[in-house]
Amino acid sequence: MLSKEEYIKLSLEYNLFFARIMKEHLIFIEASLPIKNSRLILDIDDLKKDFESFLLEIVYLANKQIGEDVLSSNELVTQYTLNAELLTEFYTGVCIDTDITKLEMNLVPKYNKNYSPELYEKVYNLNMEAINLVDNLIQLQRDLTDSVLDCKIFITLYPLLLEHTFEEAEVYLNILEKLQSLDESILDNNILKKEVFWNEIMEEHSMFIRGLLDPTEGNLINIANEFAALFEELTIEAKEALENNSPAEEITEKSLEATEKIKDFKSEATEGLLNCNIRSIIIPLLADHVLREAYYYLRILKSSN
Structure with missing residues (x-):
């Protein structure tokens, strides 16, 4: 069973990361739907605002x-x-609460081991709120993906990208449910x-x-292709090692090296997009979004070592 201290710390850290990821998924969807779907767009925007309000509280x-490890x-x-949000808002007209980002940039790490009983109750209630928000998000994503695959709705996002956001929402929901039951399996250190x-x-x-790069960006397309092939192979190797109960060290070292490299690639791409040096149809915030997920994965890999 998780201690109250572990519960509070993990709840805050997971919510800070995943709630932002979820609300950005909604921004990408909202910005990619034709005006014909104005009613759906408004519903998506309302849910995005709910996530922003929740994230602000967190x-x-x-x-x-x-x-400190999470903050750094x-x-x-x-x-x-921040610049990616401002430019995305300028391009798309989707309102983004940049005050949340400014506050996060000034967060200070924990300086003592004590948590108040009031904080535990607040976190518990916020986790319940998050479960409700993510349930609503998953239902929206499921309905939208089905409509796209049935050719009832057109959207300028790949179906795979929609399914990708759905999978991440399910991971977040699973984490929240484990936290609420104080399930210590959330501390499972099986890196594979x-x-x-x-x-x-x-x-x-x-x-x-x-796929979102302009066809003239041949070099960047080739690099992205190489990363896709590399991580496909690493996924296969990790699955085999997991099934065979093999040692994780070698595959983890390769995953760490590859993730460091793709992090650098994504960082350069984000900077290039913000400076208008790359031809693409990539929303600037999407570039920063996938960069943050690489940073998140790097922390997991490094902590396993």
Whole structure:
């Protein structure tokens, strides 16, 4: 069973990362739907605002309550996040609460081991709120993906990207449910299970980047292709090692090396997009979004070592 201290710290850290990821998924969907779907767009925007309100509450609670490793990892915000939000808002007209980002940029890590009983209750209630929000998000994503695959709705996002966002929402929901039951399996240190999931995520990121680049960006397309092939192979190796109960060290070292490289690629791509040096149809915030997920995965891999 998780201790109250573990519960509070993990709840705040997971919510800071995943709630931002979820609300950005909604931004990408909203910006990619034709105006014909104006009613759906408004519903999506309402849910996005709900996630922003929730995330703002989490940010206020998290100050001086979370680990230095999380704050220094760049998984919550990067040096590009604020500019990426401002440029995305300018391009798409989707309103983004940048005050959340400014607050996150100034978060301070935990300085003592004590948590108040009031904080535990607040976190518990916020986790319940998050479960409700993610349930609503999953239902929306499921309905939208079905409509796209049935050719009832057109959207300028790949069906695979929609399924990708759906999978991440399910991971977040599973984490929240484990937290609420104080399930200590959330502390499971089986790195191979995480590598199977996140190597596949990195592979899909590479494919999305490749497909959203302008055809004239041949060099970048080739690099994205190489990363897609690399992470596909790493996913296979991690699955085999997991099934055979093999040692994780060698595959984890390869995953770490590959993720460091794709992090650098994504960072350069984000900077290039913000400076208008890359031809593409990539929303600037999407570039920063996938960069933060690489930073998140890097922290997991490094902590396993």
